[in-house]
Amino acid sequence: MKKTIIKGTGRYLPPRKVTNEDLTQWMDTSDEWIEQRTGIKQRYWVPEEGGVGTSDLALEASKIALDRAGWTPEDIDLIIFATLSPDIFFPGSGCLLQHKLGLETTPALDIRQQCTGFFYGMATADAYIKSGMANRVLLVGAEVHSTGLDLSTRGRDVTVIFGDGAGAACLEGVDTEKSIGILSSCLHAAGKYAEALMTEAPASRVNPRLTVEMFEQGRHFAKMDGKNVFKLAVKRLPEVSHEALDKAGVSLEEIDLVIPHQANMRINQFFQKTLGIAEEKMYHNIQWYGNTTAATIPIALDEALEKKIIGPGSTVLFAGLGAGLTWAATVYKFPENSISR
Numbered sequence: 290m291k292k293t294i295i296k297g298t299g300r301y302l303p304p305r306k307v308t309n310e311d312l313t314q315w316m317d318t319s320d321e322w323i324e325q326r327t328g329i330k331q332r333y334w335v336p337e338e339g340g341v342g343t344s345d346l347a348l349e350a351s352k353i354a355l356d357r358a359g360w361t362p363e364d365i366d367l368i369i370f371a372t373l374s375p376d377i378f379f380p381g382s383g384c385l386l387q388h389k390l391g392l393e394t395t396p397a398l399d400i401r402q403q404c405t406g407f408f409y410g411m412a413t414a415d416a417y418i419k420s421g422m423a424n425r426v427l428l429v430g431a432e433v434h435s436t437g438l439d440l441s442t443r444g445r446d447v448t449v450i451f452g453d454g455a456g457a458a459c460l461e462g463v464d465t466e467k468s469i470g471i472l473s474s475c476l477h478a479a480g481k482y483a484e485a486l487m488t489e490a491p492a493s494r495v496n497p498r499l500t501v502e503m504f505e506q507g508r509h510f511a512k513m514d515g516k517n518v519f520k521l522a523v524k525r526l527p528e529v530s531h532e533a534l535d536k537a538g539v540s541l542e543e544i545d546l547v548i549p550h551q552a553n554m555r556i557n558q559f560f561q562k563t564l565g566i567a568e569e570k571m572y573h574n575i576q577w578y579g580n581t582t583a584a585t586i587p588i589a590l591d592e593a594l595e596k597k598i599i600g601p602g603s604t605v606l607f608a609g610l611g612a613g614l615t616w617a618a619t620v621y622k623f624p625e626n627s628i629s630r
């Protein structure tokens with residue numbers, strides 16, 4: 290039976306480091322507030338003058354992942370691109386990345402599931418691979434948030450948490466009876482909470498899609514009911530994790546590392562306690578990157594592999610919640626003979 294395994298990973302962060310202190314030049318905030326409430330110390334943003342889009346960050350992460358997988362771009366059967374911040378309104382960033390990789394006709398699709406985009410992407414890749422529609426899938430999660438953030442005090446609750454970045458994974462189908470690769474995927478959505486976290490404009494339901502009034506009201510910036518999202522996250526993350534563990538037939542004790550979506554360090558500390566897993570088994574890197582949305586999971590995965598916290602034979606639980614609302618978890622077991630660094 291076909292199993293979906295990770296052959297290579299890569300990450301890329303743009304070079305402009307923005308510390309909490311740097312943010313105080315634009316808005317009324319403080320290093321102390323941001324670190325205490327979120328755990329974030331700094332994030333990376335694309336150059337202020339523009340010219341770098343989401344697919345540019347994705348290209349850099351993809352090149353590293355392809356190299357580590359031993360693939361050339363021509364080996365890719367399908368590109369799946371997860372982002373809430375596509376380079377342009379349409380076509381999708383997957384198509385732009387496909388061209389930047391020098392490919393002519395390889396199919397490419399975008400996934401607009403925000404913080405769970407990489408989870409939906411893993412499940413989609415797994416389904417394509419198991420159905421025989423593709424055997425080598427390049428899955429990317431990438432975001433450029435910084436060009437869409439309200440730098441005034443009005444937007445400070447949202448602006449301080451987001452960073453730019455990209456992560457990529459090469460996923461391949463292998464024929465084996467062993468219990469390896471993606472062991473389970475659990476995906477959920479609740480559209481009734483769409484307004485708890487959304488960027489409203491430009492909007493096709495409004496004519497024209499962005500009016501001067503909407504622009505002045507800042508309706509093209511993300512709005513978040515942070516407290517509500519926080520409460521839902523600490524409830525849903527343990528719930529979906531147990532669902533994914535049960536589906537995979539894996540116990541919590543068999544998990545070597547939990548890689549949660551990086552939205553807020555406090556959410557993940559609550560999650561760790563409710564789940565009942567040791568502190569050192571919960572991966573955090575939000576301090577350095579902020580919330581890079583669809584990129585948090587592949588960036589953290591790539592880092593954890595590089596630091597050798599996980600490697601051949603490790604079992605990892607991924608879990609996340611974000612705009613939609615959507616929430617998801619995946620259990621993955623690395624084969625014994627692969628992905629060493």
Ligand code: ACO
Nearest residue numbers: 318319322403404445446449515516518519552553611612
């Ligand atoms: N600096 C200083 N003060 C601030 C800031 C800031 N950056 N932001 C808000 N404040 C103030 C508020 O104005 C408020 O002041 P008041 O008490 O005088 O009215 C006070 O701090 C408390 O504000 P809250 O919004 O209630 O702060 P909270 O403790 O809820 O923290 C936060 C806000 C960090 C956003 C938190 O709610 C959170 O992390 N929520 C979950 C985020 C999340 O998981 N999102 C999903 C993923 S993202 C995605 O899917 C795209």
